[in-house]
Amino acid sequence: MGRGRRAALAAALGVVLAAGALTAEPALAQPTPGAGHGRHADEGGQDGDRGGDRQDDGRGDDRDAGRSDGKGGGGKQRRDDRHRAVPLKGPVLAEGDAADSKAPTGGGLRTALGGTVQDRALGTLNFAVADAATGEFLFGAQESTPATPASTTKLATAVAALALLPAGHRIATTVVGAAPGEITLVGGGDPTLTALPADQVRIGGLPVDQDSAPASMADLAHRTATALKAAGTTGVKLSYDTSLYTGPLLHRDHDAMNIAAVTPLMVDEGRIDPRSPDEAPARVFDPAGQAADSFAGFLRAEGVTVQGKPAAAAAPAGAAELARVESPTIGRLVERMLTTSDNTLAEAVARQAAVAAKQPASFEGAAKAVTDELAGLGVPLDGVLLTDGSGLAKANLIPPITLVKLLAVAAAPAHPELRPVITGLPVAGFSGTLVNRFGAKSGAGEAAGIVRAKTGTLQGVNTLAGTVVDADGRVLAFALMTRTDADPAAARAAVDRIVARIAACGC
Secondary structure, three states: OOHHHHHHHHHHHHHHHHHHHHOOOHHHOOOOOOHHHHHOOEOEEEEOOOEEOOOOOOOOEEOOOOOOOOOOOOOOOOHHHHHOOOOOOOOOOOOOOOOOOOOOOHHHHHHHHHHHHHOHHHEEEEEEEEEOOOOOEEEEEOOOOOEOOHHHHHHHHHHHHHHHOOOOOEEEEEEEEEEOOEEEEEOOOOOOOEOOOHHHOEEOOEEOOOOOOOOEHHHHHHHHHHHHHHOOOOEEEEEEEOOOOOOOOOOOOOOOOOOOOOOOOOOHHHEOOOOOOOOOOOEOOOHHHHHHHHHHHHHHHOOOEEEEEEEEOOOOOOOOEEEEEEEEEHHHHHHHHHHHOOHHHHHHHHHHHHHHOOOOOOHHHHHHHHHHHHHHOOOOOOOOEOOOOOOOOOOOEEOHHHHHHHHHHHHOOOOHHHHHHHHOOOEOOOOHHHOOOOOOOOOOHHHOOOEEEEEEEEOOEEEEEEEEEOOOOOEEEEEEEEEOOOOHHHHHHHHHHHHHHHHHOOO
């Protein structure tokens, strides 16, 4: 790959990433800290960073030199520090220049990283660094050895879904006429459907814009009532259809906080309190029943009588549609999923990929759809084992080399449809699950604002995979996967210091 192409990639990413970091775009909203950070493993529906990644357990190669200085970023910064307006230093991403950029080298990276990869807080470390423009592996250790990915699994889910689904794909929730005087609410797999008024909706603690605003249950009820009244109907019997998904409702690591029961019909991701700022909020036992009850309440407010309690029943084949609402586009959903590490949304996105690939909309079917699509994109899958789409599963395995290849494919000019993977990555020190990392006292503060990466956290596992522009203006992809008994804050700070060295490298 020539320097011109690399420079063009760096320039393109510079524009995209700068926009994502310097504007408080609601679709890439920052998470509100709360008890969820402590309960969650990482990000994932909300990982360790947010609650969705709390239970990783990666493997890598043991390092026994160096020590953590305890200055871990991400743990105890003041609440006001979570919404910084501008980077501490330098551009979010610099534009590459074909004339003065030089190709990064493995030897240069080895020298630059030095003892940072030997920090005892890292425990066992597997890592890989690659040229994002070419996907060429540059430097690493045990880069082909599978490790527990935690919420970096969401990168695989995101790439596959965006490759399988058209850019304008939206998830519909519909109402159909089941029989005279009977209607069925049909779940299409949109967990972001909300019962809240538009001005009360928050993603990561911030208001939403028109493009990222979720579909409204109140709107669906209004449209349904309008259609019913036009036909002279003012009273109905309501049922609800969840037949789109198959297999278990509950993730094997379900805890009713980091993830809801996985059903194609839910409202506000099954939260008991839809206004809760907690990143791992308490969830209802029956999200589909909650959604149906919510819809019935809105229908009654529209002057339509609903007889009795809604019951679960499949909609008749060929039933006429009365009304529908639709989610934001798949690109927006992917950005939200990655920035906030939303586990519930990740499982929904994975099932959309399964449906598109004509696989069962289940944990197993979604995993097959994702791996099959990645294979078609040329991503190396040796050692890869996926059992979910969120990364909550401790059984998942992905080598670092696969993660950097995923990022390189997502950044490649040949795949513009995958760009939401890059724009959805949290910005170091500024947004999403990285908002409390790369702080001034972390030893990695120089990289704040110039790194974008997906976090992953489970008990004993800390992972980070993303992109950075080095000192020579070259875009590099990296994946760091640790398994350690060290304090999580110390382990994350040690990981961040490695990334900061990559960013500072003239390699």
